Amino acid sequence: MDIEQFRKAGYAAIDAICDYYQTLSERPVKAQVQPGYLLDKLPKEAPAKGEPFNQIAAAFQNDVLPGITHWQSPQFFAYFPANSTFEGMIADLYAASVSNPGFNWICSPACTELEQVVVDWVAKMLGLAPSFWTSSGVGGGVIMGSASEAALTAAMAARERALRRIAGIEHAAENGDIQVPEEIRRKNGQKLVIYGSTQTHSLGSKAAIMLGLPFRAIPVSAEDSYSLRGDAVKQAIDADVAAGLVPFLVIATVGTTSSGAVDRIAEIGEVLKAYPTVFLHVDAAWAGVAYALPQYREMLRLTELNEYVDSFCTNLHKWGLTTFDCTLLYVRDRRDLTQTFDVTPAFLRSKEADAGAVIDYRNWQIALGRRFRSLKIWFVLRSFGVEGFQQHLERGISQCTLLADIVGRSKNFEIVTKPSLALLVFRLSPSSRADLTGDILDVLNQRLHDRLNARYDVFLTQTVLHSVERNIFCIRFAMGGVHTTFDDVQATWSIVEAEGEEVLKRWDGDRLIE
């Protein structure tokens, strides 16, 4: 494809995307295809000769789009939103045009420096303490691909910091020159333990699995709104210490996936003062962007975050208007990263890094190569402004408040946990039917979810809320889409209500009949 062919194909792609967004609300949110639909349709080998591009673009429309679940649909309420914006798309297009692997400053100075600028813009917008700003020269932020990657990165940094502290050599030398003595690692490496709660996202247990270490899922109480408490953390840590193990990481959550719970950061932080090997990471993948709204900072424990936390993660690609992927990881001390991830062979040396004049982000992360993701943050924040960003968040929250009002007044449903920002967790639980036990309600709600799941015009996800009191099967309604209006919320809710009626009709007092 030459330049003029690209111009034509590029315009056509832009037009096709405009058409897509114009018709998005008419398309069922879920792909209406069966497993194997595309495997069966496409040839088993790449073509020997090239094809005209208009044929390829047509195949995207005809073969691919029918198999897309429309996360940008105004009626997408599953999981959490994955906001994509036109600003983000255009930024990614510009970034691809100057494609480079960005692993050090000279790879493309603009990529490194724009990242330094925008992670600080976001830090200030969220109210993070200056110690987390890159301009502090001590802490700083880095863009990653996912909250899982951020949690694994934090876990690796935490492990090395713990071992250095045991060895008494933390931050004793310049970046990259600190080696944990082999005998310290041999003795302690396999005794390390990670902590979270039963509500922690699977990224916690996955990080543990990937490091070959145990993860303690500490129980929470429904009475505490599913928040992890300090005393529970202390109990778990003490038990491990007594058994000769070495606690090294607590993953606390601000806005859990299941119900939006906020862990008690200050309580946990106070407990951890007695355990200097433990690093405190806060996963706020979804809710973290809401720190941009001053009126929610107290509820989301911002002051506690700023005081106690070693690292903090939020995803701009969820509710933050920035096209996937765009995770931010902030650390209070960048040496926790650089002293873990810095390896510099001859072919990666540069005069600017040797002179200490620049940041080489490859030393802040797992991979060497990295895309130019700062550009989309820059485009989004400049185009929306902080006020536009805040209005977007407020729109999702107010939709949730309105929906909560409707669900609260409905005869067949109840709200299970206090609405959290733009997330509502509910279940079928008719107020007039005291005969329906918790076990029965779980069966009914499972059936309700199955019925919703069989439809293509609605997409909600289930969860099981675990607590010391009981486990509850619930359904989540996650608002916050860029194009979602309250009419969309209501349209989906009507379907839920109708399906709920159908489920209740089928309960004969003993079992569900078909």
Next chain:
Amino acid sequence: MDIEQFRKAGYAAIDAICDYYQTLSERPVKAQVQPGYLLDKLPKEAPAKGEPFNQIAAAFQNDVLPGITHWQSPQFFAYFPANSTFEGMIADLYAASVSNPGFNWICSPACTELEQVVVDWVAKMLGLAPSFWTSSGVGGGVIMGSASEAALTAAMAARERALRRIAGIEHAAENGDIQVPEEIRRKNGQKLVIYGSTQTHSLGSKAAIMLGLPFRAIPVSAEDSYSLRGDAVKQAIDADVAAGLVPFLVIATVGTTSSGAVDRIAEIGEVLKAYPTVFLHVDAAWAGVAYALPQYREMLRLTELNEYVDSFCTNLHKWGLTTFDCTLLYVRDRRDLTQTFDVTPAFLRSKEADAGAVIDYRNWQIALGRRFRSLKIWFVLRSFGVEGFQQHLERGISQCTLLADIVGRSKNFEIVTKPSLALLVFRLSPSSRADLTGDILDVLNQRLHDRLNARYDVFLTQTVLHSVERNIFCIRFAMGGVHTTFDDVQATWSIVEAEGEEVLKRWDGDRLIE
């Protein structure tokens, strides 16, 4: 930005990218900016109110582009190429328009299924054995972000397989149900060792650091063209076994970064038959795409790869026409991945996965979320065809052959290692100056590289070739750019020749004078 504003801004972006490519060969390849240029220029906080988009797009041109090192320039010969194509850019644009985190099949069935299709297209194009095809149902391929990520993934899978083998439970149960007993992990987890050579990319030592395990950089010989040999591997492994350690991973390389060396896969594979805990990963990040050329398969040891290797990685985003990022990791047994990475909480369950009907790629990788990268492979292979892909590779190789001829005949330079595909490693070494020792040549070449590095119109990277015989400071000339012609190669070579003359002039027989 509404739909019509997007149409306008999208067209403008396409036009701007056309202008960029039209003027690319006139721009110096390296960014002409000093550290801090953009930090000083941009405001310290995001704007409160949104700005008009044309102002933002103009800022990309005025503030960002001057700080871009032009990896797509026809005169980019540093590191390895990072091919970006118009097809890849348009695919990424379409992908962003249907943005979704793709972590399971129902997230967007097309994303999962297109990935299954295209990884097999590539596997067949490269001549990988059917056991690596996804359609085999046993092995398969998965798209990742970087070769570092692929190596770390392989290392984690290798560690778990080794521990399962020690426990005698390998593949005894269905996916995800195998737990390594705690005492096996406690006893062996910190005794594990990774092997590579002194030529292995830093991804090897970085994977080891990230897992908190040692990496043995086994020496190689210049006489063996810097290839890792089986007997050297055996010696290193035996020493560790004798010390009570547990070898679990060898990372062999096809096409090293420093000189394009190809490790002796069959020799290593034969050695490893005696060590069932060891997993063999081949990193062919750069050279792997060249398996698409049948005439190079023997030199690149394809038959050996197909017979002995557990996993194999190549980057389509280097020399494979596919816009960054696009790494392929192939495994011979997908259970090595799924039995390591599968964690499935309630909110990630789906009826299709529960039924075993689909692949959930999140269980093949570190992160949960993933972008729709298969689309760009599909666009590229359909637009170029296998023949077009091959012609692109052949163009880079033939440029290298022509350059090697020129360098070979030059009076001041020598080729250090046999040209490898599109990579030439050379140094200043005047044939008439037998008085210049190896140490002096290193000083002269270091100065030559410094002089080249101070210019903006040329970009070549240095390396130090380590071997049992001696260490040599060299300069690398990596061809393979999408838009590079032999005139571009020659233009850069003339600069190298002229700078070489200058360096030699300044050698007074004892030291370099200014």
